[in-house]
Amino acid sequence: MSEFEIETFCVTGAGQMGSQIAMLGALAGIETRLHDISAEQIERAMAQNRKHVGRRVEKGKMSSEELEAAFSRLKTTDDLAEAASGADFVVEAVVEKLDVKREVFAQLDRHAPAHAILASNSSYLMSSEIADATSRRGKVCNMHFFYPPLVMRLVEVVRGETTEEATALAAMGLARRMGREPVLLHKEMPGFLVNRILRAISNEAYFLLESGVASFEDIDKACRQGLNHPLGPFQLSDFSGLDIGYNARMEIYRRTGREEDRPAPSLARRVERGDLGRKTGRGFYDYSTDPPTPTGE
Ligand SMILES: NC(=O)c1ccc[n+]([C@@H]2O[C@H](COP(=O)([O-])OP(=O)(O)OC[C@H]3O[C@@H](n4cnc5c(N)ncnc54)[C@H](O)[C@@H]3O)[C@@H](O)[C@H]2O)c1
Structure with a gap:
């Protein structure tokens, strides 16, 4: 052709x-x-x-x-x-x-x-x-x-x-x-490849955090050191903007009505406070320090 x-x-x-x-x-x-x-x-x-x-x-x-x-x-x-x-x-x-x-x-x-x-x-x-x-x-x-x-x-x-x-x-x-x-x-599916894989990782990371299995900084460290990812899922959420992840999850929750699709409390709290990640200087991490330090609740 x-x-x-x-x-x-x-x-x-x-x-x-x-x-x-x-x-x-x-x-x-x-x-x-x-x-x-x-x-x-x-x-x-x-x-x-x-x-x-x-x-x-x-x-x-x-x-x-x-x-x-x-x-x-x-x-x-x-x-x-x-x-x-x-x-x-x-x-x-x-x-x-x-x-x-x-x-x-x-x-x-x-x-x-x-x-x-x-x-x-x-x-x-x-x-x-x-x-x-x-x-x-x-x-x-x-x-x-x-x-x-x-x-x-x-x-x-x-x-x-x-x-x-x-x-x-x-x-x-x-x-x-x-x-x-x-x-x-070869065929379409919402989120295509990358965003689907990213969402799967990120959903699991929030699940582990909310279940009290590990702190978010240790989950990030595990992904960096164990999977060779340049950023852990919470660092990446901060980088892209917590409001973006929150809105995308809210949209899915509105459509499915399933509790497991609702944005995690640790994410919702930060978005409600206006802590949206790097762009506001604070999200899961505080960017006023070098290196950034994990924030509390
Ligand atoms: N930002 C990302 O990380 C990213 C990554 C991949 C894909 N996308 C997709 O790319 C698209 C654009 O995203 P973005 O981040 O560049 O958004 P953006 O808000 O930076 O830009 C959108 C632009 O569209 C213009 N616009 C609005 N209505 C228009 C119209 N009728 N005709 C022509 N221009 C119009 C706006 O003036 C604005 O400049 C979206 O569909 C988004 O999902 C975004």
């Missing part, structure tokens, strides 16, 4: 993820357009990209000519029609809300060429929940990057119920062209 040609790449949603996904496209030598509904956000995103990629020049990993060439390939706009027209491949990275994503896909379907592939970077929403908002269900898939996309190499490519094989292969090819390491999920 011939390679799916991608000459023009479009990313909609210029937040934490979309800004860097677009940068990856431009760095890979592809004409890229970055869209957001907020012009201020686009400005912030580009300033962040300059800062991040600028470090590669400072470290001698790329020349300033290469950097400028990449930025000249990256155009920004707050007009979705302009961003999507002529695009061969679109990645959607807007807010994690199903109705917003469906509306964005319907608009992309109107403005992008008929052959264009439309991929969602959603962490939890599956492409089959979105694909029928378009007239090209076979050309819709999930393409899940990890934060921060300029650093994290993994990309999960997920075939939804109606995703054609060629669509998934094109997404795999694009990820490789961007210097990423894609994995292919």
